[in-house]
Amino acid sequence: MIAYEGKVALVTGAGSGIGKAIAEALAARGARVVLADIDAAGVKATAAALGKGASAVVCDLAEPAAGPRLVERCFAEQGRLDLVCSNAGIGHNRRLMKEAFDDGGVQRLFAVNLFAGLRIAQTYVRLLQGAGARGRLMLTASENSLSVPSAVKGSGLALYAATKHGLLIAAEWLRDELAHMSAPLDLHVLLPGAVYTPLVARSLPDPAMAPAALGLIFPERCAELALRGMDLGLFYIPTHAHLAEDMRPRTEGVAAVLKALGLSR
Numbered sequence: 001m002i003a004y005e006g007k008v009a010l011v012t013g014a015g016s017g018i019g020k021a022i023a024e025a026l027a028a029r030g031a032r033v034v035l036a037d038i039d040a041a042g043v044k045a046t047a048a049a050l051g052k053g054a055s056a057v058v059c060d061l062a063e064p065a066a067g068p069r070l071v072e073r074c075f076a077e078q079g080r081l082d083l084v085c086s087n088a089g090i091g092h093n094r095r096l097m098k099e100a101f102d103d104g105g106v107q108r109l110f111a112v113n114l115f116a117g118l119r120i121a122q123t124y125v126r127l128l129q130g131a132g133a134r135g136r137l138m139l140t141a142s143e144n145s146l147s148v149p150s151a152v153k154g155s156g157l158a159l160y161a162a163t164k165h166g167l168l169i170a171a172e173w174l175r176d177e178l179a180h181m182s183a184p185l186d187l188h189v190l191l192p193g194a195v196y197t198p199l200v201a202r203s204l205p206d207p208a209m210a211p212a213a214l215g216l217i218f219p220e221r222c223a224e225l226a227l228r229g230m231d232l233g234l235f236y237i238p239t240h241a242h243l244a245e246d247m248r249p250r251t252e253g254v255a256a257v258l259k260a261l262g263l264s265r
């Protein structure tokens, strides 16, 4: 198990939902947690509830400089940064047939869900190398990174899924780059299925009405699995069994077509 006592962890999107639960779980294991969010009231309330050792930073991670500035500030103020959970994210439900693509909302979606975490990774690795220290980064992706999950079909998640799919493939390439440069960073990708947070509550006001196929869990369970996955040193940290099942149409579809084309080995 990772020893968090005396260690410093930064969690983005910690004012609510999964980030809040991860921050609480890390604090319960002894970490000093820096909580970052655009929601000033939420992040300050969470930090205050965690008490001594926790602090809040208000920032808008859609701004290109915000993620790097946040990591630099943590390093400078705390003297170390052992874990970054890049978790802040925004939802987006709109049919592709109605999507304008070039509006501010779409730019923001990609800025927060995809680029912020990658910018954080760049700065974090540079600072770790400069300090001769080792760190850990967990990026929150999604079940939507892997497939079109059967339980959410029809909900117009295409562009949201594109950000999360992009984040996963970027993380896989980042892992490759980090290995080539012997970077002092352990990398994890959290792949949550449905978690009952404000992001989901907008379209599902009553969690009791959730279809069983969704496998809805609560943020504390997601955080528990995230920390266990990091303890085990896992790169992929899925939270629901149906993730593997949902990937089958693609993997089996490609295998079947290779066979039909006479290309299978």
Ligand SMILES: NC(=O)c1ccc[n+]([C@@H]2O[C@H](COP(=O)([O-])OP(=O)(O)OC[C@H]3O[C@@H](n4cnc5c(N)ncnc54)[C@H](O)[C@@H]3O)[C@@H](O)[C@H]2O)c1
Pocket (backbone or CB within 6 Å): 012, 013, 014, 015, 016, 017, 018, 019, 036, 037, 038, 039, 042, 059, 060, 061, 062, 087, 088, 089, 090, 091, 112, 140, 141, 142, 143, 191, 192, 193, 194, 195, 196, 197, 198, 199, 200
């Ligand atoms: N809830 C789910 O079912 C689910 C499933 C898969 C992945 N996720 C992902 O988990 C992460 C957390 O989502 P959640 O469900 O806890 O939602 P949430 O809305 O409860 O929490 C997201 C937090 O990110 C913050 N945030 C949004 N934009 C920001 C910005 N520009 N700068 C700084 N902070 C910003 C919000 O203020 C909020 O506190 C997201 O990346 C989301 O895509 C959630």
